[in-house]
Amino acid sequence: MSQSQLVSERKSTGIDGGPAQRLPRTDNGTERHDAIYRSISDAVIEHRLKPGARLREDALAEVFGVSRTGIRKILQRLALEQLVTLTPRRGASVTRPTADEAKDVFAARQMVECGLMDEVAKRITEDNIRELRNLARQERDALRSGEQSTAIKISATFHERLAQLSGNGTLAEFVARLCSRSSLILAVYGNSGHLGCETHDHDELIQLLEEGHGKQARDFMDRHLKAIEASLLIVEEAAEVPDLYRIFGS
Amino acid sequence: MSQSQLVSERKSTGIDGGPAQRLPRTDNGTERHDAIYRSISDAVIEHRLKPGARLREDALAEVFGVSRTGIRKILQRLALEQLVTLTPRRGASVTRPTADEAKDVFAARQMVECGLMDEVAKRITEDNIRELRNLARQERDALRSGEQSTAIKISATFHERLAQLSGNGTLAEFVARLCSRSSLILAVYGNSGHLGCETHDHDELIQLLEEGHGKQARDFMDRHLKAIEASLLIVEEAAEVPDLYRIFGS
DNA sequence: CATTTAAATTTCGTATACAATAGAGAGAGA
DNA sequence: TCTCTCTCTATTGTATACGAAATTTAAATG
Numbered sequence: 001m002s003q004s005q006l007v008s009e010r011k012s013t014g015i016d017g018g019p020a021q022r023l024p025r026t027d028n029g030t031e032r033h034d035a036i037y038r039s040i041s042d043a044v045i046e047h048r049l050k051p052g053a054r055l056r057e058d059a060l061a062e063v064f065g066v067s068r069t070g071i072r073k074i075l076q077r078l079a080l081e082q083l084v085t086l087t088p089r090r091g092a093s094v095t096r097p098t099a100d101e102a103k104d105v106f107a108a109r110q111m112v113e114c115g116l117m118d119e120v121a122k123r124i125t126e127d128n129i130r131e132l133r134n135l136a137r138q139e140r141d142a143l144r145s146g147e148q149s150t151a152i153k154i155s156a157t158f159h160e161r162l163a164q165l166s167g168n169g170t171l172a173e174f175v176a177r178l179c180s181r182s183s184l185i186l187a188v189y190g191n192s193g194h195l196g197c198e199t200h201d202h203d204e205l206i207q208l209l210e211e212g213h214g215k216q217a218r219d220f221m222d223r224h225l226k227a228i229e230a231s232l233l234i235v236e237e238a239a240e241v242p243d244l245y246r247i248f249g250s
Numbered sequence: 251m252s253q254s255q256l257v258s259e260r261k262s263t264g265i266d267g268g269p270a271q272r273l274p275r276t277d278n279g280t281e282r283h284d285a286i287y288r289s290i291s292d293a294v295i296e297h298r299l300k301p302g303a304r305l306r307e308d309a310l311a312e313v314f315g316v317s318r319t320g321i322r323k324i325l326q327r328l329a330l331e332q333l334v335t336l337t338p339r340r341g342a343s344v345t346r347p348t349a350d351e352a353k354d355v356f357a358a359r360q361m362v363e364c365g366l367m368d369e370v371a372k373r374i375t376e377d378n379i380r381e382l383r384n385l386a387r388q389e390r391d392a393l394r395s396g397e398q399s400t401a402i403k404i405s406a407t408f409h410e411r412l413a414q415l416s417g418n419g420t421l422a423e424f425v426a427r428l429c430s431r432s433s434l435i436l437a438v439y440g441n442s443g444h445l446g447c448e449t450h451d452h453d454e455l456i457q458l459l460e461e462g463h464g465k466q467a468r469d470f471m472d473r474h475l476k477a478i479e480a481s482l483l484i485v486e487e488a489a490e491v492p493d494l495y496r497i498f499g500s
Numbered sequence: 501c502a503t504t505t506a507a508a509t510t511t512c513g514t515a516t517a518c519a520a521t522a523g524a525g526a527g528a529g530a
Numbered sequence: 531t532c533t534c535t536c537t538c539t540a541t542t543g544t545a546t547a548c549g550a551a552a553t554t555t556a557a558a559t560g
Binding site for chain 4: 318
């Protein structure tokens, strides 16, 4: 599996040249770990690490210049967010969402993101609108120049920010999780014609919110998410062990 | 602080009696860790570990007969579920939810649990109804005999099971998290007159679901959750460092 | 007698070492 | 030549050891 090379490819780190001398540990460790976490998380969300890719602890430890202990902590966190799957004696790999999970995730987004629109429309400020417009523009630019990875990431960020504007941190965090998982779902079931959100959907949504039309924004988000889900090619993957009898007759 | 004793004192775990001898490590470690996780989680949910209680790694390691490594893993998981708070150089303690968090959690429950009722009403089976009735009865019994801890746990389980019946695993898991946190919120802001759900609310809800009245079940759940939230004494706690000038005049 | 500073102890953060297991590869037999 | 089994290697699971930071305690001085 060539996927595993993605991680074990060596010395490409450039993080600490030469022999891995013990870097200053007075360096605030928490921030370092957070940076590593974001690094891996982003790689997964941007499809630079594809579903099924193995994530060996040793390799990651070497790449990032920390010991396996720290890596394990990060992998665990990613596992709880369901971005990676931890198989007991087999290690970590990027999660390959099932069709059922994909359905659930989009149903959840439908319920929560739509339900949040009314509150967002009420609370949104001029600054927020500027920021969202900026994100939408960046996303369009990325799409136009063919940088799909970037576009996917920005799209997720857009939806996350939107949820944050509701003022409900718990629901915002949940939406953020769902968006991460959606990126993974796009990687597996995405139709490589148009991935992610339609080009101008986000702009229209911002417009509705700016005008304070919460109800219409909600309906728009509903259609928006339905459109994304409809663009997926959700076919149940073949069973783990193919049923040879059925395939070849008896 | 007497709270910290809660952990170091008792061998009340009942998980492995006697001195912590090195148990057979061929023993499937994953299950063991899961059992410890549940043990701590339950203690928090049942208010046997109160918000603010410190959870020292050494003490937990000794009580459960594993090394700190395993305990740290479990504490991390609990922290991601926001049942415990991990302060960088200070260790773990049971989370003390803020008033804002409480508000967010109940708003989230309102949105998700109510939104699920329609689907639950459609999919519920005879067996499900029996199981739910059973839980409701156990809860009533526990309340009557004054076992508040048990009642709180069962009430959370009831709401979790209900969400599971929607068939959406992602949303069900989210609801489970929210219920755990709600237990914590009850511990801090609960009015010790009537805590948790009204005695017969759950039975009425089951009745509505059995009759297939999804819409009415939704409305009932809405009132049910509003009632719980209303029963809380949500007052912003005093600032960390009290403003002595204001208190004593200048 | 109060206050401040310094030492000591407690407790967490990280690395490393060792044990156990699953997977891969080689060899033998049919 | 294919398959089955055995061995060996690669990788994870767990414990322990060491170092750093913070709190607490004690002592000294104003």
